[in-house]
Amino acid sequence: xxxxxxxxxxxxxxxxxxxxxxxxxxxxxxxxxxxxxxxxxxxxxxxxxxxxxxxxxxxxxxxxxxxxxxxxxxxxxxxxxxxxxxxxxxxxxxxxxxxxxxxxxxxxxxxxxxxxxxxxxxxxxxxxxxxxxxxxxxxxxxxxxxxxxxxxxxxxxxxxxxxxxxxxxxxxxxxxxxxxxxxxxxxxxxxxxxxxxxxxxxxxxxxxxxxxxxxxxxxxxxxxxxxxxxxxxxxxxxxxxxxxxxxxxxxxxxxxxxxxxxxxxxxxxxxxxxxxxxxxxxxxxxxxxxxxxxxxxxxxxxxxxxxxxxxxxxxxxxxxxxxxxxxxxxxxxxxxxxxxxxxxxxxxxxxxxxxxxxxxxxxxx
Numbered sequence: 001x002x003x004x005x006x007x008x009x010x011x012x013x014x015x016x017x018x019x020x021x022x023x024x025x026x027x028x029x030x031x032x033x034x035x036x037x038x039x040x041x042x043x044x045x046x047x048x049x050x051x052x053x054x055x056x057x058x059x060x061x062x063x064x065x066x067x068x069x070x071x072x073x074x075x076x077x078x079x080x081x082x083x084x085x086x087x088x089x090x091x092x093x094x095x096x097x098x099x100x101x102x103x104x105x106x107x108x109x110x111x112x113x114x115x116x117x118x119x120x121x122x123x124x125x126x127x128x129x130x131x132x133x134x135x136x137x138x139x140x141x142x143x144x145x146x147x148x149x150x151x152x153x154x155x156x157x158x159x160x161x162x163x164x165x166x167x168x169x170x171x172x173x174x175x176x177x178x179x180x181x182x183x184x185x186x187x188x189x190x191x192x193x194x195x196x197x198x199x200x201x202x203x204x205x206x207x208x209x210x211x212x213x214x215x216x217x218x219x220x221x222x223x224x225x226x227x228x229x230x231x232x233x234x235x236x237x238x239x240x241x242x243x244x245x246x247x248x249x250x251x252x253x254x255x256x257x258x259x260x261x262x263x264x265x266x267x268x269x270x271x272x273x274x275x276x277x278x279x280x281x282x283x284x285x286x287x288x289x290x291x292x293x294x295x296x297x298x299x300x301x302x303x304x305x306x307x308x309x310x311x312x313x314x315x316x317x318x319x320x321x322x323x324x325x326x327x328x329x330x331x332x333x334x335x336x337x338x339x340x341x342x343x344x345x346x347x348x349x350x351x352x353x354x355x356x357x358x359x360x361x362x363x364x365x
Contacts, residue, residue: 002061005034006132006139009178010185020059022052028184034062035135035185038143064136067144080141084109084133088126090163092137094145094155101145102157105137107173108164113198115218116230117263119297120163128169134176137162138186158188161196161216167203170210177211190214190254196261201237204245212252216259216290217242221269222277230269239281246285257286257323263294264305264313275316288323289314 008016013027029048033039040062042053068089069081078094090106110125111118138158145154158180160166166173173195179185180193194214197204204215221227227234234242246258260281264270278289291314294304305313314324 002059002063004063004130004132005030005060006062006064006136007130007175009131009175010182011178012175016060020055026052030056031179031182031184035139035179035182036187038139038146040064063132064140065133067140078145080137080144082106082133082137082140084129090129090133090137092141092162094141096154100156101154102159103138103141103155104159104162105134106162106164107134107160107166107169111164112168113165113231113233115198115220115232117220117265117294117300117302119295119300122297123163128172129164131172131175134172135179138180142186153186155186156188157192157194158186159194159196159216161194165198165200166195167197167200167207170203170206174207174211177213181211181213194259198231198233199237199242199245200233201241201245204249208249208252212249212254214255214259215246215249215253216261217246218263219260219281220263222274222281226269226274230265243281243284246287250286257288259290260287261290261292263292264310265294266303266305266309268302270305270309270313272312272316275313278317279320279322282317282320282322288325289317290325290327292327 003016005013005016010027010031013031014024017024017026017030026048030045033045033048037044039045042048042056042060042062045053065082065084067080068083070078072078076096078096080092081089082092083089088109090109092106093104095102095104107129108125109127109129110123111120112125114121138155142153142155160173177193177195180188181190190213192214194216195207196216196218198218207213207215218231219227220230221234224234224238227239237245250256250258260278262269262278281287282289291310293310294302296302296304310326314326317324
């Protein structure tokens, strides 16, 4: 079987070339061709000796995952359904804005964490994605968007906020992050690459050691009792441990704050009293809050908080001097908004067959 060079960051490519008796500088050349120029054919790599190109074509390949679905919303948000094997497909979403273009990338086929309000979690979990399947989403999107828009690099920001929990797949995620940051690949700054986690503490510590980028934490509740029910991983890593990990992360982070993501659920976590509880969290970690309107899906059991409720919630935080943003819902019509990514997953957890809907009243705090 041929080696897929999309699986290798610079260090991996250097090891590959050393193993076949080539000089390490070949890694830089090939890295540039694959990721800077979007090459998928070794014959195009004209500054590499023809004999090596022939050798590479015999033993290696550049094989990105295949897009099997492509939809664009009225607001120009674009979602691809990307086939990663015969049984699984994941979503990647491009969000264009003035002066920037953000790609939301998936890291797993499904998600094992089963957050109560997330459509992705309801799909269950099948497997981790490989580095090639993760970075391949960026490789593919750059090629497609570049041709369509006439821009060489339409993607300025990447967020690992798609399907899956990135910190449960760090062996594959870390090389993909290295490629995003490498000047011979995508050349993004650490501030423009964001990893989102539901609070996997060991993964936060490893990410801080090996590749600290911007960090977003899916908080969604101000206390352990409510968060245990909304974000089940909290039962293993409660707020005390999570906030300590956030403080450790800030010692290496490219930003001087953690972004706390907070999905607003009507009658569940959106009262002024909940907002006041968050002030105690903000006193322990330098942070900003990103309030996210809940994006409904079938049989979720939740409703979106009203605009007035979200405004009052934000005012409590702002009056305490905190930075608060409210995420604009993008791509909702094509199920590309936050929490709506579902893909097609061969669920090994059989979660859908086990789950009964969670009534809203049960979650009131």
